Amino acid sequence: MTLILSVISPEDFMLPCLSKQLLGIECFGCGFQRSLVLLFRGEFVAAFKMYPGIYPLLMLGVFIALNFFFKIKYAEKIKITLVVLSIVFIVTNYTLKLIN
Structure with a gap:
């Protein structure tokens, strides 16, 4: 079993990324996987450096899952805040990649 895990990697x-393959330009999701x-x-710091939007997106996903099972006060405001935060991180990261 260990041999199989050492040969196969995620x-x-x-x-x-089709955008990168066809156009040579990274998309907004490049680096997420x-x-x-x-x-x-x-490797939490390396994950953030690779794709800074990973943490707001994960928080949004966890929040949506929790909100599905439990009634959370101000859920809509929290979701909107997490969506905006995710978009800001993703767009800022994409802009910095294009500049550099």
Whole structure:
């Protein structure tokens, strides 16, 4: 079993970015899959550097899941805040990638 896990890595199953392949330009989601892999490996700072929007998006996902099962006060305001925060992180990261 250990031999199989050392031969197969999560990177083998990642989807390619069609925007980057066809146009040569990264999309807003470029780095998300690699960031998730880094996150699962416990490399939290590297995951943030790879894709800064990972943490607001995960918080949004967890919040939506919790809100599905429990009634949370001010849920709509919290969701909107997390969505805006995610968009700001993603757009800022994308702009910085284009500039550099």
